[in-house]
Amino acid sequence: MVGVPGRSKGCVTCRKRKKGCDLKRPECGQCQERGHACGGYDADRVFIYQSGYNKRGGPHPATRRDLGASSSARAEFSVQPSQLQTSPIKPQSSETGEHSHRWELPISIVLPRNLIRSAYSQKSIEAFLHMYIPRGDMCATNNEGKEFMNMLPMLTIRDEALQMAVLAIGTAALGKSTGDIALSQQSKTLYGKALKETAVALRNPTRAKSEAVLAVPRVMALFEILFGAEANSGTQAKSWLSHAEGEAALIISRGPEAYSKNEEAHLLFVNARFRPLIAAVRTRKATILNEEHWKTLPWVGRVKTPNDTLLDILCGIPEILEAVDKLTSSIINARRREDLRILTIAKCWTLHCHLQGWLTANPDAFYTPMIDDSLELVAFPNLEIACLTVRYWVTALLLYSSLDIASGIQPLTDIYTSHPDRPHPRHFARLIARSVSYFFQEQNGITGATAISFPLGNALLYMMRNPGVDSEYMGIIIKAWSDPMLPSAIRDFLASMRQSANAPTLAARQGDEAGLETPSMAKYAPVALQQQIDFGVQYD
Structure with missing residues (x-):
């Protein structure tokens, strides 16, 4: 088809003349015979990020070495500096002079040959990037998001599993933005194929240790959050959890020293660490x-x-949290319970000191609202500070609510209990509730919606222990997530988390008194295979 990238492999001149081309190089035979100047051949298309400044490591220009492709995703690379767009991001004007809603992104979306299967392939990736970077504004994401978007284009051409995962989430984004049910269905088929290819990659020692495969669980987990909702089911949450634990397994399999050897591996590690911690919580x-x-x-x-x-x-x-579960269970005797209670309280106070030290050392990294314990919505200076602030708030909420339980303070009476020596956990739950509207603003895209999901889920769990006390704050949340786009996706994901809340019960771990269970790729591979089977039955 003329005009669709990848459909014709002829030289530029033959395509313009709409003539057949014998594909000879460096000049085609048709042009030589007829005395025409052969225009040459287009290079295979790849993602090209055009403004890759990295706060940790400075600028990272794209080079041929950066493109080390796997055998399943090898592509030539030929881009001249003059081809790179460096102009400011502006809305495109229509013929009437009015601004349209199409924005020029700071990313040129071009795909390897094996991804150009149909016209929607490129548009689907663009739709995903519009969700991630609304209006082409990189300020709509935090440093983690910027670093990930810097690396994703180059990583994507290195492994087929990541290619399929990105294409799946892009197709889902396009289907949602256009209301096309067929595209939404196709995205789930692609997701199933990505799961299958991930299982294949995990059985290959070289691929399993590549940076590209390390990025796969992040993309797959994001697909689950945004597009994996199933009515009245905990399946979505369980699938997300399997990817988060798989990410931990991939991280741990390399050993900690691996993440100091080069900047790319280090950035992937520091950007990935949060999700395995969410899974552990x-x-x-x-x-x-x-x-x-x-x-x-x-x-x-x-x-x-x-x-x-x-x-x-x-x-x-x-x-x-694990210790608190044991304290409130009947699996240990009174003597051991008291010893564990004292040890747990001591650990809580140690973390309290670390948290206070963090506040002192980083006064400009977080935001403190002028008015405490009110219903006034929180407005942050920027998204970067907002994301770090709610991470601090949820850490404090989890810490101080655990300290309350270990100290014998009951949920129904904790509102009447003063905390002269430490903050009250309810304070942080309410701050998170007041922040939800900020994160769900359209301009904050996927980063805002996903950044608030973990703090919001834990704030809701805390407030639901005594809902009468916090009903007004819960009302703020309900109003904020009524939007049918990203907010409702987070609502459905948290509902799935609640549905699956009984899955990792303490009873299932009775007798498991030993310390750590190390996630392993040997466990993640069967999970990916089983998910592929489930999706294959449902969607293929």
Whole structure:
């Protein structure tokens, strides 16, 4: 088809003349015989990021070496500096002079040959990027999002599993934005194929240790959050959890030293660490990421950011949650319960000191509303500060609510209990509730919606213990997520989390008194295979 990239492999001159081309190189035989100047051949298309400034490591220009493609995704690379768009991002004007809603993105969306299967392939990726970067404004994401979008184009051409995952989420985004049910269905078929290819990659030692495959669980987990909703089912949450735990398995399989060797591996690690920690909080099980070498070796020769040091503190929360579960169960005797209670309280106070130290060391990294304990919505200076602030709030909420339980303070009476020596956990739950509207603004895209999901889920769990006290704050949340686009997707995802809440029960872990269970790729591979089977039955 004329005009569709990838459909004709003829030289530029033959395509313009609408003549057959014998594809000879460097000049085709048809042009030589007829005395025409052969225009040459278009290079295979790849993603090209055009403004890759990285706060941690400075600019990263795209080079041929950066494009190291796998055998399943090899493409030539030929781009001249003059081809790169460097102009400011502006809305395109219509013939009437009015601004349309099509925005020029700072990313040129071009695909490898094996992804150009139909006209919607490129448009689907553009639709995903419009969700991730609304209106082409990179300010609509935080540093983690910028770094990931910097790396994703180059990573995508290196492995077929990541290609299929990105195409699946792009097709789903296009289907949702256009209301095309067929595209939405096709996205799930592509998702199933991505699961199958992921299982294949995990059985290949070389592919399994590649940076491209390490990025796959993040994309797949994002698909589950945004497009995996099933009515009255915990399946969505379980699928998301399998990807988060798979990401942890891929991280741990390399060892902590691997993430200090080059900037790309380091950035993937620091950007990935949060999701396995969410999974550990969800399962209320101590994580190996809390071990000291996992909090030091990846940063050899580097300085930690405020986000890095905050996540170091969050690493200790799952262990405390696991201990709290044991304290409130009947699986240990009174003597051991008292010893565990004292130890848990001591660990809580240690984390409290670390958290206070973090606040002192990073006064400009977080935001404190002028008015506490009101119904006034929180307006943050920018999305970067907003994301880090709610991470601090949810860490504090989990810490101080656990300390309350370990100290014998009951949920129905905690509102009457003063906390002269520490903050009250309800304070943080309410701050999170007041922040939801900010994150769900359309201009904040996927980053805003997904950044608030973990804090919001835990704030709701806390407030639902005593709903009469916090009903007005819960009303703020209900109003904010009534939007049928991203907010409703987060609502449905949290509902699935609630549906599956009984899956990782303490009863299922009775007798498991030993410490850490290390996630492994050997466990993730069967999960990916089983998901592929499930999706294959449902969608293929």
